[in-house]
Amino acid sequence: MNVSTFRPELVPHRPWTVCFYSFRGGVGRTTLALSTALNLADELSGRDSQSGPPGVFVLDFDVEAPSIDEFDTFRPESPEQKGLLEYVGEYLDSGSRKPQPLREYVYRRGDKGLHRFVEPGEPQPPPSSDLSARVRHVMRAGTKGDSYIKRLAQLDWSDFYRCQHGLEFFENMRIGVKKEFGCDYMVVDSRTGLTEIGGICTGHLADAVVIVFRPTTAASEGLRAVSRAIRRREASEGRAIPRLYVASRCPTPYHNQYDPEALRVARLAVTWCEDGDSVQEWHADPDVSYEWDCWSPDVGKPALLFLREREKVPHGHRPDAFLVTPANELLALSPEQQEYALVLLWIEQMRRSATEAYS
Numbered sequence: 124m125n126v127s128t129f130r131p132e133l134v135p136h137r138p139w140t141v142c143f144y145s146f147r148g149g150v151g152r153t154t155l156a157l158s159t160a161l162n163l164a165d166e167l168s169g170r171d172s173q174s175g176p177p178g179v180f181v182l183d184f185d186v187e188a189p190s191i192d193e194f195d196t197f198r199p200e201s202p203e204q205k206g207l208l209e210y211v212g213e214y215l216d217s218g219s220r221k222p223q224p225l226r227e228y229v230y231r232r233g234d235k236g237l238h239r240f241v242e243p244g245e246p247q248p249p250p251s252s253d254l255s256a257r258v259r260h261v262m263r264a265g266t267k268g269d270s271y272i273k274r275l276a277q278l279d280w281s282d283f284y285r286c287q288h289g290l291e292f293f294e295n296m297r298i299g300v301k302k303e304f305g306c307d308y309m310v311v312d313s314r315t316g317l318t319e320i321g322g323i324c325t326g327h328l329a330d331a332v333v334i335v336f337r338p339t340t341a342a343s344e345g346l347r348a349v350s351r352a353i354r355r356r357e358a359s360e361g362r363a364i365p366r367l368y369v370a371s372r373c374p375t376p377y378h379n380q381y382d383p384e385a386l387r388v389a390r391l392a393v394t395w396c397e398d399g400d401s402v403q404e405w406h407a408d409p410d411v412s413y414e415w416d417c418w419s420p421d422v423g424k425p426a427l428l429f430l431r432e433r434e435k436v437p438h439g440h441r442p443d444a445f446l447v448t449p450a451n452e453l454l455a456l457s458p459e460q461q462e463y464a465l466v467l468l469w470i471e472q473m474r475r476s477a478t479e480a481y482s
Contacts, residue, residue: 143333144324178304179310225300225304334367334369340392
């Protein structure tokens with residue numbers, strides 16, 4: 124569903140939006156999205172503006188299988204906390220096109236600290252309430268229960284855009300995120316598959332898309348359909364929609380080196396998705412220095428990054444999988460940490476290029 128009508132004059136007045144998408148579940152998309160949000164908030168914490176450090180807004184748009192609020196670091200204080208479905212529903216119930224205030228539907232999460240990523244067997248350092256407080260605002264999918272199921276069943280997203288001014292609604296919402304909370308970034312966890320919600324996230328909201336997939340041939344057809352939809356959007360809007368393909372859970376059986384077969388399959392899949400166009404590729408290398416201010420990926424060229432297989436984290440301890448990265452000290456990081464840091468570097472560089480283009 125290509126629903127976007129791009130208005131460049133609005134770019135300075137709303138957060139730059141990164142959508143994390145996967146065609147299938149179980150690939151680590153949500154964990155990567157939330158880790159990136161935490162890393163990004165930590166990086167931005169040292170950059171003061173007139174209203175304080177730039178903020179990061181996290182939106183759970185996976186309304187059919189919401190999970191952001193199941194992570195301890197992002198769990199709301201009250202189980203009755205409203206979210207996206209209530210915000211949309213009360214807009215429809217009001218019968219008004221007037222922008223709705225966001226504060227009732229958004230919570231600040233960061234009072235219980237953040238567990239840093241550690242290698243298996245290493246002790247966990249004490250959590251830092253400072254770091255987690257820097258991810259300042261979260262909108263979850265909604266309040267769990269019968270009313271949530273009812274609202275979800277009644278909501279027709281195509282009708283919402285076609286008859287209820289859905290495009291205008293979400294543009295006003297993003298402007299409100301910037302105006303009410305001062306957030307310069309929005310990280311969106313999207314629905315899997317070829318769905319209307321995925322179409323909203325990649326076809327309207329996203330200024331950049333991180334596409335997470337397993338390096339197998341099974342999901343290539345779906346990935347290609349999404350890639351083509353994004354490229355049609357690029358043509359209609361006359362701007363680049365940067366795409367970072369993340370081949371996740373790559374085996375490393377040979378002395379911590381990626382499995383050659385996984386690399387081959389991932390490269391073929393991405394090249395096929397991009398109809399043979401050239402793709403930038405990189406992966407963690409302890410001997411390579413990635414300078415924060417000098418590393419300049421090509422905005423107009425899709426990129427491919429590899430994430431190695433990680434040890435499974437028990438459901439109740441998933442915050443331990445989060446990583447806070449000193450991005451300007453990449454040579455001091457493990458390969459696993461470098462991989463997450465490169466996602467952060469890519470996002471920062473894509474936004475910097477977009478800011479220069481529309482300023």
